[in-house]
Amino acid sequence: MFNLNVSGRIYAGFGLIVALLLVLAGQSILTLGTSKHQIDKYAGVSDNAQRVLSLKGDFANIRRNVIIFTDSADPKALEQIRKIQPRIAKVLPEAVAATTDPTRKANLTKMQDLFTAYMAGFDKVAELRKTKMELVEKRMNVLGVGARKAISSIMETAKADGDFEASAQAGDAMENLMLARLNAVKFLADPSDDFTKETENNIKQFVAESEALTKRLRNPERKRLALEAEGNAKAYADAFAQVAAATHALDKLVFKDMAAQAAQFADLADQTVHSQDQAMDQQKTDTEAGMERSSAATWTGAIVALGLAVLLSWLIARSIVTPLSAMTGAMTELSKGNKTVDIPARDRTDEIGAMAKAMEIFKENTLKMDKLQAEQEAQKLRAEADRKAALHHMADTFEESVGKVVQTVTSAATELQGASSQMASTAHETSAQATTVASAATQASANVETVAAATEELAASISEIAKQVERSQVVANRAEEEAENTTNQVRALSENVGRIGEVVVLINDIAAQTNLLALNATIEAARAGDAGKGFAVVANEVKNLANQTAKATDEIASQIKAVQEGTGNAVKAIDTISKVISEMGEISASVASAVQEQTAATGEIARNVEQAAAGTAEVSSNINSVEQAARETGHAAEQISESATDLSRQAEYLRAEVSRFLHQVRAxxxxxxxxxxxxxxxxxxxxxxxxxxxxxxxxxxxxxxxxxxxxxxxxxxxxxxxxxxxxxxxxxxxxxxxxxxxxxxxxxxxxxxxxxxxxxxxxxxxxxxxxxxxxxxxxxxxxxxxxxxxxxxxxxxxxxxxxxxxx
Missing domain, CATH: 1.20.120.50 (Hemerythrin-like)
Structure with missing residues (x-):
């Protein structure tokens, strides 16, 4: 056996054990078959005993409800009887069919007959009970009440009519009627002969008294009532006789005939159950004895089989486990990474030897796999390093290229934001300066109007002087006085001309300041680019008007200078008039000539002043346009600032997204x-x-x-x-x-x-x-x-x- 291979040894060992197990199994099957037969017999008797006990209980329940129904006609009792009856009718045949013992079978057959007879008797009981109750309810109760009412009416009417003897005789009859009814009720509760006799005697006495009362009465109605009561009493007596007969028949049937059947049924059930108990005890004893014999035989076979199985298992296991243990040790060392371990049992010819050879090949393959895995791991690390390096290089390149773009956009946005802020500030300043220029131009216009008014006054004075010079020839005797007045007027004229010079200086200053503001506006418009072109045109026009104003004021200044010189000469001439009256004509001619020149000069001054007023008005109008353009430039600068801020925010968002992308690539x-x-x-x-x-x-x-x-x-x-x-x-x-x-x-x-x-x-x-x-x-x-x-x-x-x- 031990020259076999491992599978042969195992199959042979288990084959012997299986053969022993088959012998034990056969013996157990025979034993179990016998035991099953005994148990089936025991179970059959036990089940039938349960049926008999159930039949006995159900029959006793029927008996109890029959008595209740007979006594009180309780519908619930009748319902219970009809409910139990089919169950007994079903179980009894089953019990008979399941019984093999002749004696118990005969008992159950007899019980089946008794049950049939008992239920037939109950059908008669139900019919008699029905007849009895109909007689009581429909005959006795109705007749008794009719008789009582008739006698009561006789008593009351006779008493009312004063026939006290008839009323007393009717009272005696009523007493016997009531006693008869009372004894009848007692009979129904306890159907004894005494109550039967008393009831019959009371009825006879009532009939006799009713007949006597009928003979005595003379009143037709009372006589009729007496005859009616007498008839009811006779009919009542007949109905009671029928009720008594039915009651005695019921008593005999229920408490004698059916009671005997019930007692015999219970006795047979007890005998059957007792016999079944004895049969089950005997069956139990036989079954236990058979099982003890089977158990002893089974234990003996099991011990022999177990000993042989242990011996074979030890021998087979020893021939397998020893080389396998060595193999397991080698595999354990190999699993720990010891690739130099020697594989045992390679020279064996069984499965263990084949496994050892396979293990040797596995060891060699493991060495090769370790080498290959090391090479693959190194290659994987190199590839991962190359991938990371490539990703980092790609990220650096992307960061360098896109980062510059983002930085450029950010710087441009910042510069644009600063330029827009500067532009807005300049626009606000230009607007403020334009407002100042407009105010100054308005003031200049007012001053020019003042000069115009003064010039008109001067023209009027010179005209007056011309008239006086013409009259100087006529009023020579008043020359000194007039000369003195003229001197005073010319001095006043000199002062007015001096004030006109101050106004001209002020106009000249305003023109210079307007020119400077126009120059600044031109510079700011150049900074604003296309948005400031219109502003530049307006500033150039302002500059031209300022230059014209300056030229006009220069001319006014030269004319005023000439006026001042003329007034000076006039003062000297008037002073000379005072001394040399004789030279009045010549001086008057000179004065007339000077006055004419003065008139022309004042006319020129008036024209120049009007032109200056028109120029200042135009400057005011143009300065308002400059101010409006400056405000529009400020709004545009604010919009550029907002756009620059949004561009800066978007550039920062782009920078964050680029940073996140690079982090993802490098992480x-x-x-x-x-x-x-x-x-x-x-x-x-x-x-x-x-x-x-x-x-x-x-x-x-x-x-x-x-x-x-x-x-x-x-x-x-x-x-x-x-x-x-x-x-x-x-x-x-x-x-x-x-x-x-x-x-x-x-x-x-x-x-x-x-x-x-x-x-x-x-x-x-x-x-x-x-x-x-x-x-x-x-x-x-x-x-x-x-x-x-x-x-x-x-x-x-x-x-x-x-x-x-x-x-």
């Missing part, structure tokens, strides 16, 4: 993020901002799980994140908008619904297992979340900020 898989928080995304509401940051963190955490290879965990996490986090956040956000009166709440709520609808579409795609659905879900959630916060929630933040500033 390890576990540190990769699909969303990066930026303080520019803050709305100003702490609870909303906290939720936004938490949503960013959760999306990034699940994205990291996906990038680490835990795709199922990541997808399930993002699918559960929307109903548990996004939806409550949407509700809180909408409540905030409603409380703060945000005008765009309907549009914002629509964005939320659009997201949820799109999310359900992505969810169905993921659940359907479509290619790329998981990545698309993450990309959709991240992109929507960031864009929604940046644009839609940014509108809410701006609205809340404006509302706070207004408050």
């Amino acid at each position: 390890d898989k576990n540190d990769m993020k699909i969303l990066v928080w930026d303080n520019a995304l803050n709305t100003g509401e702490s609870s909303i901002d906290r939720h936004h940051r938490e949503m960013f963190d959760q999306v990034n955490r699940y994205y990291g799980e996906m990038m680490s290879g835990n795709g199922d965990v990541a997808v399930q996490g993002i699918l559960s994140l929307v109903p548990t986090t996004f939806v409550p956040h949407f509700k809180e956000e909408e409540d905030l908008m409603s409380r703060r009166g945000y005008p765009g709440i309907d549009e914002h709520r629509g964005r939320h619904r659009e997201f949820l609808d799109a999310f359900e579409s992505h969810k169905r795609a993921v659940e359907a297992g479509k290619d790329g659905a998981s990545g698309a879900l993450f990309q959709f959630a991240a992109t929507w979340l960031k864009d929604h916060i940046h644009y839609e929630d940014g509108k809410i933040a701006a609205f809340l900020k404006d509302k706070k500033s207004v408050a």
Whole structure:
């Protein structure tokens, strides 16, 4: 046997054990068959005993309800009888069929006959009880009441008519009637012969008294009532006789005939049960004895089989376990990484030897795999390093190229913002200066009007002087007096001319200042570029008007100088008049000539003053245009500043996005993020901002799980994140908008619904297992979340900020 291979040894050993087990199994099957037969017999007798006991109990229950029904006609008792009757009728034949013992079978057959006879008797009881109750209720009660009413009427009418003897005789009859009815009721409760006799005697006495009363009465009505009572009493006696006969028949049937049948039924049931108990005891004894014999034989065979199995198992196991233990030790060393261990049992010809040879090949392959794995790991590390280096190089290149663009855009936005601020400041300053120029021009216009008025006065004075010179020849005798007056007037004229010179100096200063402002406006318009072209044209016109004003004032100045010289000469001439009256004519001629020249000069002055007034008015009008252009330039500068600020913010956002992209490229898989928080995304509401940051963190955490290879965990996490986090956040956000009166709440709520609808579409795609659905879900959630916060929630933040500033 031990020259066999391992499978042969095992099969042979187990074959012997199986053969022993088959012998034991055969013996057990025979024993169990015998035991089963004995138990089946025992169970059959036991079940039948239960049937007999059930029959006995049911029959006793029927007997009890029969007595109740006989006594009180209780419908519930009748219902119980009719309910139990079919059960006994069904079980009794089954008990007879299941019985094999002749004696017990005969007893059960007799019980079946007794039950049939008993139920037939009960049918008679029911009929008799029905007849009896109909006689009592429909005959005796009706007749008794009729007789009582007739006698009562006789008593009352006779008493009313004064026939006291008839009334007393009717009272005696009434007493016997009532006694008869009372004894009849007692008989129904206890049907004894004494109550029967008393009832019959009372009825006979009532009939006799009724006959005597009938003979004595003379009143037709009372006589008729007496005859009626007599007839009712006789009929009552006949009905009672029938009730008594039915009652005695019922008593005999229920308490004698049926009682005997019930007693015999119970006795037979007891005998049958007792016999069944004896049969079960004997069957139990026989079964236990057979099982003890079978148990002893089974134990003997089991011990022999167990000993032989243990011996064979030890021998077979020893021939297998010893080389296997050595093999296991070698495999354990090999699993620990000891590739130099010697593999035992390679020279065996059985399965263990084949396994040892296979293990040797496995060891050699392991050495080769270790070498190959080391080479692959080194190659993988080199590839990973190359990939990271390439990604870092790509990121550096991207950062260098895009970073310059972002920096350039940022610098340009900053410079544009500064230039727009400078332009706005210059525009405001120009507007202020233009306002000042307009005010000064208005003042100059007023002064020129004053000069014009003074010039008109001067012209009038010179005209008056001309008249006086013409009359000087006539009024020579008044020459000194007039000369003195003329001297005073000429001196006043000299003072007025001096004031005109001051006004001309002021006009000249205003023209110079206007020229300077026009020059500054031209410079600022050049800085403003295309937006300042119109402003430059207006400034040039102002400059031309200022130059014209300067020229006009120069001419006025020269004319005033000439006037001043003329007035000086006039003063000297008038002084000479006082001394040399004789030379009046010549001097008058000179004065007339001077006066004519003075008249022409004053006319020129008046014209120049009018031109100066028109120029200053035009300067005022043009300065208003300059001021309007300066305001428009200021508004344009403010718009440029706002655009520059927005461009700066977008450049910063671009810089953050580039930084996030580079971080993603350079980071390890576990540190990769699909969303990066930026303080520019803050709305100003702490609870909303906290939720936004938490949503960013959760999306990034699940994205990291996906990038680490835990795709199922990541997808399930993002699918559960929307109903548990996004939806409550949407509700809180909408409540905030409603409380703060945000005008765009309907549009914002629509964005939320659009997201949820799109999310359900992505969810169905993921659940359907479509290619790329998981990545698309993450990309959709991240992109929507960031864009929604940046644009839609940014509108809410701006609205809340404006509302706070207004408050």
